[in-house]
Amino acid sequence: MTKMNIGIIGTGFIAKILAPQIQSSNKARLAAVSSRTLAKAEKFVANYPGAVAVEGADQLIARxxxxxxxxxxxxxAKEDVASRALAAGKQVLIEKPLHSAESFKRLSALAREKGLVLMDATHFVHHPRTAAMRERLADLIGAPRSLHTMFYFPFSDRENIRFDPTNEPMGAVGDMGWYSMRAVVEYLAPNTLEDIKVFAERDPQSGAVIRSTGVLKFDAGKTATFDVGYTAGAAVMDLTVAGTSGILTQDDFVLDWHSGFGFDNPDIQTGFVHRSGMATRNEFAFIETPSERSQHALMIDNFADLIRNGDAAEREIWLSATEKTQVFLDAIWQEIQTQARAVPGTDPSSKK
Structure with missing residues (x-):
């Protein structure tokens, strides 16, 4: 099998996480890396034999x-870069979040026009656990009614791009809340958002959103609550789906403890917990969902497969999931902005 040649545009933290997964894949290889300066790109590719360093996104796209x-x-910068790549006939894997749902709609329309794959880089959905839990929802808990997620990483480096509202406008909401909304799409599968209430905390120096909590009401009476940010002093990745006859939980829904990046615990099995009735802790059932490869590696494999198989219907499934996630995220962000404008001195845009 000929490997898919992938180029990375950007040399930040997340690119460093995914590069080794690309290089070790049986279906893809790292062909080139671009940065705004050639020196940064050269430093990045030093550990990846065969990968070429390139200055600027356009030079990489033209290869x-x-x-x-x-x-x-x-x-x-995502829409601008991704649109140029698609226009040049390149398949695109794009980091989340997007700038807005409208931004993603423009990109997805271009991908369809060109007959190309556009996939967002949400990694947890590629772990077998996601499909296994989704497939067993009805059997284990009846009709899913509510979902709660709590996602925190202890983080306070104001020099990091997460604290830069110009480049990352949504702050922790975009960074962490994206996963909460994708979990809503995967496990609740609502059609429309009917009501929303959100609270946000901003960093007093940068104005970046560093914590957010909210509740969303969807069609058919489904609800979701989320609590995300950088301020809890611990890594927390909890998820609970409640149905009409039980609940399912995970304590590592974003990055599994077993092999999610930042974690290497071969003795911790990946799966989810099932509870029903008056079961006490020693009666909870842990359902294992093992995987020989990490969710990031599986994402690269699935991206390559989606390109090769040319399945238009499958491509639409991925596009739809991304769009719905971004729509819900946009609603959260709009609510935060509305509240900020209503309180003098709390809207960062008014300080420019």
Missing amino acids: DDVDAVYVATPTA
Whole structure:
């Protein structure tokens, strides 16, 4: 099998996480890396034999030996870079979040026009656990009615791009809340958002959103609550789906403890917990969902497969999931902005 040649645009933290997964894949290889300066790109590729360092996104996009690009730029630049890649005939894997649902709609329309794959880089959905839990929802808990997620990483480096509202406008909401909304799409599968209430905390120096909590009401009486940010002093990745006859929980829904990046615990099995009735803790059932490869590696494999199989219906499934996630995220962000405008001195845009 000929490997898919992937180029990475951007040399930040997340690009460094995905590069080894690309290089170790049986279905893809790292062909090139671009940065705004050649020196940064050269430093990045030093550990990846065969990968070429390139200055600027346009030079990478123009390369004939690059079949697909991974857009790992700040959110403010994603649509521009991704649209140029698609226009040039490159398949695109793009970091989340997007700038807005409208931004993603423009990109997805271009991908359809060109007959190309556009996939967002939400990694947890590629772990077998996601499909296994989704497939067993009805059997284990009846009709899903509510979902709660709590996602915190202890983080306070104001020099990091997460604290830069110009490049990452949504702050922790875009960074962490994206996973909560994708879990809503995967496990609740609502059609429309009917009501929303959100609270946000901003960093007093940068104005970046560093914590947010909210509740969303969807069609058919489904609800979701989320609590995300950088301020809890611990890594928390809890998820609970409640149905009409039981609940399912995970305590590592974003990055599994077993092999999610930042974790290497072969003795911790990946799966989910089932509870029903008056079961006490020693009666909870842990359902294992093992995987020989990490969810990031599986994402690269699935991206390559989606390109090769040319299945238009499957491509639409991925596009739809991304759009719905971004729509719900946009609603959260709009609510935060509305509240900020209503309280003098709390809207960062008014300080410019």
